[in-house]
Amino acid sequence: MIYDVIVVGGGASGMMAAITAKKQKKSVLLLERMDKLGKKILATGNGRCNLTNDCMEETSYRGNQPGFSEYVLKKFSQEELLSFFQSLGMLTTQINGYYYPASLQAFTVVETLIETMKHLKIEMEIGVEVSKIEHLVDFYEMKNKDGKTYKSRQVILSTGGKAQEKLGSNGSGYVLAKQLGHHMTDIYPGLVALESPDTYFKNLHGVRQVCNIKVFVNGKEEVSQRGEVQFTKYGISGIPVFQISRYAISALRKKKKVVIELNLMPDMLTLEETMEQMKKMCEYKTIEQFLNGCMNCKLSKCILQRCKIKPTVQVSSMSQSNWQSMLDMIKHFQVAVSNYKGFDMAQVTVGGVDTREVIQETLESKYHKGLFFTGELLDVDGTCGGYNLQWAFSSGYIAAMNLK
Ligand SMILES: Cc1cc2nc3c(=O)[nH]c(=O)nc-3n(C[C@H](O)[C@H](O)[C@H](O)COP(=O)(O)OP(=O)(O)OC[C@H]3O[C@@H](n4cnc5c(N)ncnc54)[C@H](O)[C@@H]3O)c2cc1C
Known part of the structure; x- marks a missing residue:
């Protein structure tokens, strides 16, 4: 049997591609290496699946070819994605601009896609990892590890990247793309925590603090974010850290020096004045007791240690220079960054199939007619907030709509 199209990978983009292809009256086979479809979707948005976002900006997507994703995202936008799910009987809800299934269960998204595939009678084989692909004269031939052969006139590679292998x-996918002569850009973990050699982190584990974050590369400010930073034994994590991790990691890979500066009290615009007034009213306290009134006690201990200020010193008897260095530390808490967590902890892969080798409007290979790429396999990565799933669904839809 030679199918019109074989979709390799039953994640977000692969299921969307298979459904769209079948609706275009193509004969479709979907091959998935795991024992179930859509395992990664189940883990998204803390089990709630944040599938898209109200706010789409140029800066929401990154890659070596800026703007590559724009055409596809315009052709199949948030509105189209939300109507698509509604047409399959799944409602969505919006919380502060972030969209989720109305059930707030990622399971609903997976079930909706799988039920649709079953309803459309899409052929699927589960537990099949494609390890070899060849473009013969009239068709593509794929093989799994046991040598079983699959044939189709067109192929959609929807294998995802490398983030969290346990989810599929x-x-x-990179091996398959290379077998067909495609090239990969530099591939590394994205939306991931950063490690610091600074020894004080072992005492900060568990602290959460809303901060302004600035990334300095070789002393120059590159990017900033605001949000709740999570302090861990090894460094910093949390959504604002994930958002800036790409810039820090890219610089580290080029052997550049990365320092992150945290403003630990970003909402207090008049820090100096307010602290001065509080100091006058609380002269009876030790400086540690005073700081404990302003932030997590593990952080206040750390600040005093880093400023070499005795925690038992009375507020009234603190030197002006110690007072000022403490305020400076609160506003400019510097973290040396030496490393980052691996693919097993990353939410996304940075890099992938070089988009210069792919037609922007159709996602078809420039080298092979009938070969398409979708989702995270391509060198496109989004920020946190539903952008990666939107890209996966949009790219799956567009690839399938351009099948012959
Ligand atoms: C913990 C976590 C939370 C996340 N939360 C969000 C979120 O809330 N919002 C958001 O937008 N994004 C989120 N993401 C990112 C998002 O899930 C991915 O970017 C998206 O799922 C990528 O879709 P994809 O189809 O490209 O790949 P995947 O969903 O990874 O699917 C690829 C599929 O292909 C299969 N496969 C791979 N190789 C082969 C092969 N050779 N043969 C057969 N099958 C193969 C895999 O088993 C897998 O099922 C999160 C990611 C993680 C890890």
């Missing part, structure tokens, strides 16, 4: 994506 193990980097095998």
Whole structure:
């Protein structure tokens, strides 16, 4: 049997591609290496699946070819995605601009997609990892590890990247793309925590603090974010750290010096004046007791240690220079960054199939007619907030709509 199209990978983009292709009256086979479809979707948005976002900006997507994703995202936008799910009987809800299934259960998204595939009678084989692909004269031939052969006139590679292999994506898509002569850009973990050699982190584990974050590369400010930073034994994590991790990691990979500066009290615009007034009213306290009234006690201890201020010193008897260095530390808490967590902890893969080798409007290979790429396999990564799933669904839809 030679199918019109074989979709390799049953994640977000692959299921969307298979459904769209079948609706275009194509004969479709979907091959998935895991024992179930959509395992990664189940883990998204803390089990709630944040599938898109109200706010789409140029800066929401990154890659070596800026703007590559724009055409596809305009052709199949948030509105189209939300109507698509509604047409399959799944309602969505919006919380502060972030969209989720109305059930607030990622399971609903997976079930909706799988039920639709069953309803459309899409053929699927589960537990099949494609390890070899060849473009013969009239068709593509794929093989799994046991040598079983699959044939189709067109192929949509929807294998994802390398983030979190336990959820399915193990980097095998890169091998398949390379077998067909495609090239990969630099591939590394994205939306991931950062590690610091600073020893004080072991005492900060568990602290959460809303901060302004600035990333300095070789002393120059590159990017900033605001949000709740999570302090861990090894460094910093949390959504604002994930958002800036790409810039820090890219610089580290080029052997540049990365320092992150945290403003630990970003909402207090008049920090100096307010602290001065409070100091006058609380002269009877030790400086540690005073700081404990302003922030997590583990952080106040750390600040005093880093400023070499005795925690038992009375507020009234603090030197002006110690007072000022403490305020400076609160506003400019510097963290040296030496490393980052790996693919097993990353939410996304940075890099992938070089988009210069792919037609922007159709996602078809420039080298092979009938070969398409979708989702995270391509060198497109979004920020946190539903952008990666929107890209996965949009790209799956567009690839399938351009099948012959
Ligand atoms: C913990 C976590 C939370 C996340 N939360 C969000 C969120 O809330 N919002 C958001 O937008 N994004 C989120 N993401 C990112 C988002 O899930 C992915 O970007 C998106 O799922 C990528 O879709 P995809 O179809 O490209 O790949 P995947 O969803 O990874 O699917 C690829 C599929 O292909 C299969 N496969 C791989 N190789 C082969 C092969 N050789 N043969 C057969 N099958 C193969 C895999 O088993 C997998 O099922 C999160 C990611 C993680 C890890």
